[in-house]
Amino acid sequence: MTTNTQTPSLKVSKLAQNIIGSEIIKLAGEVNEKIKQGEKIYNMTIGDFNPKEFPIPSELKQMIVDAYFDDQTNYPTADGMLELRNAVSNLLKERGQLDYKADEILIAGGARPVIYSIFKALVDADDTVIFAVPSWNNNHYSYLNSAKAVVIEAKPEQNFMPLAADIKPYIKEATLLALCSPQNPTGTVFSKEGLEEICDMILEENARRGPDEKPVYLMYDQIYWALTFGNVQHYNPVTLRPAMKNYTVFVDGISKSLSATGVRVGWSMGPKLIIDKMKAILTHVGAWAPKAEQMATAKYLSDLTMYDDFIVKQKASIIARLDGFYKGFQALKAEGFKVDAITPQAAIYLTIKFGLHGMKTSDGSVLKTTKDITKYILDEAKLAVVPFYAFGADDNSPWYRMSVGTCKISDVKDVISNLRAALLKLS
Numbered sequence: 093m094t095t096n097t098q099t100p101s102l103k104v105s106k107l108a109q110n111i112i113g114s115e116i117i118k119l120a121g122e123v124n125e126k127i128k129q130g131e132k133i134y135n136m137t138i139g140d141f142n143p144k145e146f147p148i149p150s151e152l153k154q155m156i157v158d159a160y161f162d163d164q165t166n167y168p169t170a171d172g173m174l175e176l177r178n179a180v181s182n183l184l185k186e187r188g189q190l191d192y193k194a195d196e197i198l199i200a201g202g203a204r205p206v207i208y209s210i211f212k213a214l215v216d217a218d219d220t221v222i223f224a225v226p227s228w229n230n231n232h233y234s235y236l237n238s239a240k241a242v243v244i245e246a247k248p249e250q251n252f253m254p255l256a257a258d259i260k261p262y263i264k265e266a267t268l269l270a271l272c273s274p275q276n277p278t279g280t281v282f283s284k285e286g287l288e289e290i291c292d293m294i295l296e297e298n299a300r301r302g303p304d305e306k307p308v309y310l311m312y313d314q315i316y317w318a319l320t321f322g323n324v325q326h327y328n329p330v331t332l333r334p335a336m337k338n339y340t341v342f343v344d345g346i347s348k349s350l351s352a353t354g355v356r357v358g359w360s361m362g363p364k365l366i367i368d369k370m371k372a373i374l375t376h377v378g379a380w381a382p383k384a385e386q387m388a389t390a391k392y393l394s395d396l397t398m399y400d401d402f403i404v405k406q407k408a409s410i411i412a413r414l415d416g417f418y419k420g421f422q423a424l425k426a427e428g429f430k431v432d433a434i435t436p437q438a439a440i441y442l443t444i445k446f447g448l449h450g451m452k453t454s455d456g457s458v459l460k461t462t463k464d465i466t467k468y469i470l471d472e473a474k475l476a477v478v479p480f481y482a483f484g485a486d487d488n489s490p491w492y493r494m495s496v497g498t499c500k501i502s503d504v505k506d507v508i509s510n511l512r513a514a515l516l517k518l519s
Contacts, residue, residue, distance in 0.1 A: 111235065115482035119466075123476040134499065134507050135476045139228075139276060139348075139440065141497040146351040146409065149402045155388035156355070168383040171371045172199020172359065176390035180344075180359055183393050188317065189331045190342075192361040198370050199386060202358040203315050205379030206343050209370035210311050210360065211237045211268070214341070219267035219306075224254035225484030226491070228276040242266070243484060248491065251280035251434055252443065256289035263297050267306055272313035272343075273327070274320065274438030277483050277493035279414070281320065281437050284327050291333040298339060309366075310340045315358075316439040318349035318403050321411045324437045341366055346389060348440065349403060351497075357381045357389045413496035413504060414442050420508035429515045442494040444477065449490065451518040459518075462488050472514035475507055 120137050127133050147153075171177070177194040184190040200206045207229070215221060217238035223230035224246040234241040242262045246252040253275060263269075271290070273282040282290075291310075298307045310329060317326045329336040345358030358381070360370060374380070381389075393399060414436035421433035421444055430447035448465045452458055459465050462479050469475050480491040499507075 107236070112232065114229075114232075116478055119476065119478060119482070123470070126470070131474065133470070133474050133476055134503055134510075136494045136496065136499060137476050137478050138498065139495050140353050141351040141440075142499070143351070145500060146406070146497055148350055148352045148355065149392065149398070151398060152350065152352070152355075152388060152392045155391050156385055159384035159387045162384075162387075164384040164387050166383060168199070168380050168386055170375050170380070171195075171367070172197070172381065173383065173386045173390060176357075176386045176393075177359075179390040179393040180361075183396065183399070184361065186396055188328070190328065190361070196361055196364050196367055198360045198367045198374070199381055200358050200360070200374055201356040201379045201381045202347055202353075203313070203343050203345050204358075205374055205377065206345075206358050206360040206370075207233055207311070207313070208236070208377070208379075209373045210341050210343070210366075211239075212373045213366055213369040214309050214311075215239050215268050220262065220265045221268045221270060222259055222262050222266045223270040224252075224258065226252060226277050226480040226489075226493075227270070227272060227483055230270045231484055233270075239267075245485060248434070248443075248445075250286075251437070252278040252491075253280055253282055253286060254290075255286060256293045259290065260293055263293060263308060264300075266297075266308045268309050268311060269294065270311045270313070272315075274314075274316040276313075276316070276439060277441055277478065277480065278434070278443045279436050279439040279441035279493075280434065280443065281324055282327055284325070284332065287327050287329060288332050291329045291336050294339060295333065295335055307339055310336065311343065312340055313343040315343055315345055316348050317344070319407060319410060319440065320438040321407060321414070321436060326438070338363060341370075349406065351406065355385050355389075357385050409501075410440055410496065411436065412501055413499060414440075416501070416504035417442050417444075417494060417496065417507070420504060420511075424508065424512060424515065427512075429512075431511070431515070440495055440497040442496065444492050444494050445490050446492065447490045448518065449488065454517045462490065465490075466492075469511070469514065472517065473507070473510040475510060 123135050177197045211233045215237045221234045221239045222242045224244040244258045246254045320326050329340050341362035347353045418433050424431050432445040434443040446465050448459050477492045477494045480489045481487045
């Protein structure tokens, strides 16, 4: 009897073979390895919260515990528990100027399955999806759907928010336009006029299409909408242009507003037909939010005074960090260093710039690429941030995302001090 000792030649699907992993997770892995080696690294790569600095509301935490002790541990309903959908409907009406009934709302295990199901419900293979970069993961969801991606590189002069004029040359072939405001990774928002122009363009295009043609839909990710600062306002397409309700599917949830990234409660709202199809898709994926968390979130959101109180404190903690880093970067810029930052408007992100291409380090090495700069800042300043090329921008873009949800307020001074020391070594 002979034994075949050859290693089998394993094969996977073409989709799996060619899928690209997250650049952010890859960078985070390198950072974590440095931390394991004992280095003090200021890790501002992941769009998450340190629960010790940004805990979920204490009331919500207790409500989740209570729900488990109340044996809320079986399957939730496929579209989400009615109690939660009613609570979300009320939140949207009272705080978001949006009127969606419970049967127009779908609960899921965070924003990711919502986005996945929107793509699956609306986009066929070879359909065109338009999105601007930098932006989060639209390239990957387009790939998973075998869609044709039309990528628009947004400009710093517009705070990296796309304009209707940027989108218009491609709108006639589009099935889906993917937008996010407040924007990940930039922490910036659409102006009222900018979003109105995009909505009018969509409505005009859909009026042009025949009754048998698929409309162009808008996926509007507003997961950060509660986190705007100062006089900055969040706008949504349906409030600005009510006719957009027929063509808009929202991405929303508690992960950012309530620091609840690991609680996994997200939702979508949109036309009932589309929401029903998304529900059917997720039925086969099983990406539901746990029932106990749903029931607890429903109870928490039923008291909007409690919710408002938390949001006020949440925003104050976030903007203290964002504003501290922004002022620090402006001070470095005033000292003559080739850095900059965009005024923070929303979310947990600061857009920062390291214009260091071509500069020499103390050992004579030249920082030729953005990857070189990223490594230098990590090695010398002990600061880990995400280059915009990880969000689809040009490989040598000098712009970066700094995520402040994991840092202490005392870190601000230390990070700026480290950066100053590192920048002084360059010539």
